[in-house]
Amino acid sequence: xxxGRCSKCIGITLLPLxxxxxxxxxxxxxxxxxxxxxxxxxxxxxxxxxxxxAGILVILPAFMTLGAGGAGCCANRCGMLLSxxxxxxxxxxxxxxxxxxxxxxxxxxxxxxxxxxxxxxFRNDTLEDNYLxxxxxxxxCKQPENIILWNIVLFSILLIIGVIEAILCFIQVIxxxxxxxCSTCMRRRKTNIxxx
Numbered sequence: 270x271x272x273g274r275c276s277k278c279i280g281i282t283l284l285p286l287x288x289x290x291x292x293x294x295x296x297x298x299x300x301x302x303x304x305x306x307x308x309x310x311x312x313x314x315x316x317x318x319x320x321x322x323a324g325i326l327v328i329l330p331a332f333m334t335l336g337a338g339g340a341g342c343c344a345n346r347c348g349m350l351l352s353x354x355x356x357x358x359x360x361x362x363x364x365x366x367x368x369x370x371x372x373x374x375x376x377x378x379x380x381x382x383x384x385x386x387x388x389x390x391f392r393n394d395t396l397e398d399n400y401l402x403x404x405x406x407x408x409x410c411k412q413p414e415n416i417i418l419w420n421i422v423l424f425s426i427l428l429i430i431g432v433i434e435a436i437l438c439f440i441q442v443i444x445x446x447x448x449x450x451c452s453t454c455m456r457r458r459k460t461n462i463x464x465x
Contacts, residue, residue: 272448276352279441280335283359283434287327290366290430293423294319300378300413300420309387309413311379311420318369319427326362327434330355334441346449353445359438366431373424374401378417380410 297314299305316322333352377391377400390409391400400406400417407417 272349272444272451275444276334276349276441276448279437279444280331280333283327283331283334283437286430286434286437287324287331290319290323290327290427290434291325293426293430294324297420297423300416303413305413309379309381311373313369313373313376316369318366318431321365322362322369323366323427323431323434324362326365327359327438330359330438330441334445349445349448353442353449356438356441356445360435360442363431363433363435363438366427367435370424370428370431373420374428375399378410378420380416381412382409383411 294314294317297319298310330352333348333355336348336352375396377389377394379387379389381387382390391406394400401421410416413419
């Protein structure tokens with residue numbers, strides 16, 4: 270398969286994933302559509318793992334891989350090299366999103382336990398006693414409504430997106446290196462031209 274076509278497929282896949290990551294991260298600021306005070310928002314949301322990590326840092330290689338995979342660009346060594354370098358950045362962004370999402374899932378949300386004070390009721394849980402495996406403990410969080418489910422769903426979406434993006438960017442690093450070193454399509458074109 271032409272390295273340029275592979276780049277184009279990866280770029281087309283990365284773009285919607287990056288947009289979904291940005292939207293998911295923004296939704297974490299508004300649990301159940303409520304506007305909270307800054308001090309009432311879970312701290313890990315402020316790491317911008319979906320906006321910056323799985324979003325902006327992945328959009329850059331997505332556009333570059335689309336350019337490297339465009340018609341007539343298949344053997345563009347500079348384009349493949351640049352897509353490879355930016356894909357390393359995208360891999361780092363996806364991995365960053367995975368790490369923060371895992372921490373967000375394990376630590377749980379910031380919530381009001383009923384006395385008007387916002388705290389992290391699940392941060393000291395062991396992995397065996399973690400709230401993720403014991404749904405009966407969810408009732409401890411009174412406000413914002415459904416904050417635990419909101420966080421679990423969005424952090425899980427960001428985790429999955431981060432994993433997929435990291436894998437795709439890693440594949441593009443290999444693909445870009447192959448395209449840069451081998452220029453497989455250029456050789457095919459030269460063979461076709463000389464055979465005429």
